[in-house]
Amino acid sequence: MPKITADIVIAGCGAAGLFAALNLDASLECIILNKSGINMSSSMYAQGGIAAVVNFAESTDDIYQHISDTLTAGAGLCNEEAARVLAQEAQDNIRRLIDMGVSFDTMDGKLLLTREGGHGQNRILHCGGDATGLHLTKKLYELASRRENIRIINNCFLSDIVVEDDGADGIIALDADGKPCFFEASKIIVATGGIGGIYEKSTNPPCATGDGIAAAARAGAVVSDMEFVQFHPTAFVNPDESGRYFLISEAVRGEGAILKNKYGEAFMKGTHPLAELAPRDIVSRAISCEMKRTDSEYVYLDITDKPKEFLKNRFPTIYAECMKNGIDISKSPIPVMPVQHYFMGGIRTDINGRTNINGLYACGEAACTGVHGANRLASNSLLECLVFGRRCAVHINGDNTSKRKIGEIVADTSDGELDFDDVRKTIRRIVTSACGIVRSERELSRAKLLADDILRRLETVQIKTKEAVEAYNLVQLASAILDSCIKRKESVGAHYRID
Ligand SMILES: Cc1cc2nc3c(=O)[nH]c(=O)nc-3n(C[C@H](O)[C@H](O)[C@H](O)COP(=O)(O)OP(=O)(O)OC[C@H]3O[C@@H](n4cnc5c(N)ncnc54)[C@H](O)[C@@H]3O)c2cc1C
Secondary structure, rough: EEEOOOOEEEEOOOOOHHHHHHHHHOOOOOEEEEEEEOOOOOHHHHHEEOOOOOOOOOOOOOOHHHHHHHHHHOOOOOHHHHHHHHOOOHHHHHHHHHHHHHOOOOOOOEEEEEOOOOOOOOOEEEOOOOOOOHHHHHHHHHHHOOOOOOEOOOOOOEEEEEEEEEEEEEEEEEOOOEOOOOOOOOOEOOOOOOOHHHHOOEOOOOOOOOHHHHHHHHHHHHHHHOOEEEEEEEEEEEEEEOOOOEEEHHHHHHHEEEOOOOOOOOOOOOOOOHHHOOOOHHHHHHHHHHHOOOOOOOEEEEEOOOOOHHHHHHHHHHHHHHHHHHHHOOOOOEEEEEEEEEOOOOOEOOOOEOOOOOOOOEHHHHHOOOOOOOOOOOHHHHHHHHHHHHHHHHHHHOOOOOOOOOOOOOOOOOOOOOOOHHHHHHHHHHHHHHHHOOOEEEEEEEEHHHHHHHHHHHHHOOOOOOHHHHHHHHHHHHHHHHHHHHHHOEEEEOOOOOO
């Protein structure tokens, strides 16, 4: 197997991986891998913005309110230290982005701030109206591509993490032709994003199959909060060509959109004091309930009282995407439904992104710093990518442990008889039906038996191709998520037990 040596290998070219790379010392040689090219990441699709209290914007906000909103959304299960770090370091990182050339939306030279569900103040910065992730990720990628110490390798798939007695040793990846390669490094950052691919319906790109979390767990890293999966209340009803469900950002409700049932009746008032701007789990449950009550596949989000020009400027991406589907949002309400959106669980790290394995770090959606607790506050995740991505880098910059050598690695040669596409479809069906917005012990236990049965079968066949590793990862994570869901008996945050 070919071997490439670097000081640091980062798996993942989303906001977390790229920002970590850009904050590394220029003397450190860094390789970043991505699985499906640079345009395929949740970071690219992020719309609403980045939550941050910044003293250079006109606002009466302060970081204590940001911390308090984060802890409230997390339903008492946040790591308070991580939440404090997140809010406190927001301003410094936003300033860094501005200095790097990320242009946040302004009016008359002042930063524009909007509000999203669960936030007590307007504190969401955005770029290009509703194209924050695109602007941010493109800029970070452009800068990383120009750095001499950073090498980006596209379509290179992390399959396993290699750990020796004294810590991380490197990763095994499959190149674009499916050939294995060993990347030797004593520092590894896992920034592979979320797990949307476990569900039938998700806003995540299809490449979000939790590979980094699964590989880290196989290498002995602790994972936590696996039962906490966030559903976004308002995804457009039809998927795009890739199977991804287009998100109608919370910011649309922030600008006054109202949820209505098929009879045109508004139904959020009386459900929660914040109505449409209640936390996501509450809005998702209310919609799911209303869909059942009125025997409908979806509800409507109505922003027709706003002028067309305003909607086109404020939500250019959403406006265009709905138009593509024949809906002029200034004239007709948008058909929406809740779908999987974000994973609060992941590889457990401290506030410097360190896992329990020496030299192995994680950041972004793949990591679990505990900052989100049982439920993520809207727009805290891009901020998390920045704050903890940078913290990983700063910690690595200050650590001078020398590189070690790897022993021989044997690559498997056959994938056996199993239909991995079928495995993927089956596990999605199981997770979607048991680990949805509303859960019960009976359904969860049944699903766990089925998932473990598939896992046992997978353990008897050779896993070599990218598709096979992905399918294995999905089943491994599904089993871990189901296990956590069964153990958490009470309803808390995004985890709702009907029994
Ligand atoms: C539609 C949508 C809208 C959102 N809007 C917002 C918002 O407005 N504000 C906000 O704060 N958050 C938002 N989020 C959440 C936020 O975008 C994500 O949590 C965040 O971008 C995750 O960043 P990341 O760098 O951890 O992962 P990602 O951006 O998903 O990047 C993952 C990277 O890992 C790579 N990868 C994956 N597996 C492998 C593998 N096996 N080998 C090699 N590489 C691999 C991928 O190719 C990709 O480069 C949104 C999410 C979605 C899906």
